[in-house]
Amino acid sequence: MPLEELKPKVTTILQNKExxxxxxxxxxxxxxxxxxxxxxxxxxxxxxxxxxxxxxRTYAGAATDHEIIPFGKGICGQVAISNENFxxxxxxxxxxxxxxxxxxxxxxxxxxxxNGENIGQIDIDSDTVDPFTEKDERFLEFxxxxxxxxx
Ligand code: SME
Numbered sequence: 001m002p003l004e005e006l007k008p009k010v011t012t013i014l015q016n017k018e019x020x021x022x023x024x025x026x027x028x029x030x031x032x033x034x035x036x037x038x039x040x041x042x043x044x045x046x047x048x049x050x051x052x053x054x055x056x057r058t059y060a061g062a063a064t065d066h067e068i069i070p071f072g073k074g075i076c077g078q079v080a081i082s083n084e085n086f087x088x089x090x091x092x093x094x095x096x097x098x099x100x101x102x103x104x105x106x107x108x109x110x111x112x113x114x115n116g117e118n119i120g121q122i123d124i125d126s127d128t129v130d131p132f133t134e135k136d137e138r139f140l141e142f143x144x145x146x147x148x149x150x151x
Contacts (some may be wrong), residue, residue, distance in 0.1 A: 001035040003139040010143055014150050021151060022058050028143065029060035032124070038131035039124050041100065044112075044147075045069065045076055046120035054080055054120070061125070064100045074098035076123055079109045083118045085137050089130035105129045108136055112144040114151060 013027045029042040043059030048068065054076055056067040071080045074097055079086050088107040091097050097107075104125040112120040122140050126132070 003036070003135055006031065006035060006139070007142060010146055014146050024150070025147065026058040026060065028147075029058060032143075033060040038126045038128045040127045041104070041123075041125035043123050044120060045123060046112075047080070047118075053077075057120070062101055066098055066100055069098065075107050075109050076121060079111050079121050080118065083111055083113075085110045085141075087132050087137065089132070100125060103127045106131060108132045108140065110137065110140040110144055112147060114148045119151075 009031055010028055013024055013031065016024060019027070025044050029044065033039050033042045041059065041061030041064075043061070044057045045054040046057050048055035052071040054069045054071070056064070066074070069076045071077050075086050075088055075094065076098070078096060086109045088094055088097070091099070091104060091107055104127060106126045106129055107124065109121050109123045111118045112122065122144055124140070
């Protein structure tokens, strides 16, 4: 499904006050994983209380051992510090990378800002080499902006 068509669905999910925030975030993970063929794992990490680490809140895809990631470690931990999108076309080319599955070929991590503060991120793994474009970056920035409105 084209990314533009997913936008209103994301907004609808987030507006459903019958569900907890974590359940709504899970629905978004599932929506994205099921409707974008190169999104194979989709998850949200958030800063873990006052610790310098990220904690996995919810995800769709294979289980991961990396529920806690220290700031600075891996692609996710680097984004917690840089406040910038990180697109990895080929994970083999990265030194500071935490492998979750041998099938993963590429990754995109987009920080989530609330009141200007980097409080978390959306992380997507792909089994395809170099699938992500600026369209994915803009779309995931939209998703995070929508999440920030309700979180
Ligand atoms: N690959 C990530 C770790 C998280 S998993 O992709 C679920 C990283 O290098 O930070």
